[in-house]
Amino acid sequence: MPEAEVWLIDDEEQMLALLKQCLKHSPLHITEFDMPARAWDALLEGKPCDLILLDIMMPGEDGWTFLERLKTLEEPPAVIMLTALGDKEDVVRGLHSGADDYIIKPFEPSELTARVDAVLRRTSQRARPEGLSLSTKRHTASLHGNDLLLTQTEFELLRLLSGRPGQVFTRSQMLDHIDVPGHERYDRTIDTHIKNLREKLKTADPDTAWIETVWGIGYRWKEER
Structure with a gap:
């Protein structure tokens, strides 16, 4: 199963560290925002x-205001609200506002990982196409069991495109998504990397133009129908 992209948004550095620690054993790629x-x-x-x-x-x-902004996106990510507010009205407000789940601080690490896993399963339509596997930690990728020997730039482009x-x-x-020196930032740079990535994907799957x-x-990225 490919790694899911999970973002942590909290103004407290200690809480960000705690969340990351709780999720460190899950197959997730985590990004923190204060x-x-x-x-x-980043979404835009x-x-x-x-x-x-x-x-x-x-x-x-x-968080309430940001949740409202997320609803304006064509395909907003799933959201789990994290707060010390334990009032039942706040739970109801969060769910009615479009949150997928709600966790009250303090929480057990096992509860957090279980709820994250559950939400990701429910929103699995956002997962990468079946047959494609990515590991950000190991920086490896495979398609239908065939290893893709990618450069760092090709890997980042694959992760970006296949994720949506x-x-x-x-x-x-x-x-903007890949690490390109300023003097190489022109459209042909992308075209060259895409050409090379396409050739490697075609070697693994000759019948599909991904x-x-x-x-x-x-x-x-080709939308599966």
């Missing part, structure tokens, strides 16, 4: 995200 605005910018840049663990009480924009099948990414968005060109815009 404020919702930074996570929002096209960064893949399957699940957000969202604190409610934060200075500036709180059907979503079109511009070359600019892809350049990466589609959207003329005048960019590229997208």
Whole structure:
């Protein structure tokens, strides 16, 4: 099963560290944000995200407001609300506002991992295409059991595109996602990497064109039907 992209949003550094520690044995790729605005910018840049663990009480924009913003996205990630608020009305408000689950602090690590696993199973339609396996920790990928020998840039592009099948990414968005020196930041850089990635995917699966060109815009991962 490919790693899910899980984002932690909390203004308390200790809580971010605790959440990461609780989830360290799960097959997840975790990104931390100390404020919702930074996570929002990452979403607008096209960064893949399957699940957000969202604190409610934060200075500036709180979790409620950020949850409302998430609902404006065409395909918002799943959300688990994390808060010290134990009032039943807050639980109901969170669920009615679009959250997928609600965990009250303090919590047991086993409860957190169980709820994360449950939400990811329920939202498995956001998972990467069947047959494709990625490990961010080991930096490996395979398609239908065939290892893909990828460069770091090819791996990052594969992770970005396959994480959102059907979503079109511009070359600019892809350049922002990968580590490219300033003097190499031009559209042809992406085209070259995509060409090489396509050839490696074709070797593993000759019958499917996984990466589609959207003329005048960019590229997208083939949407399974």
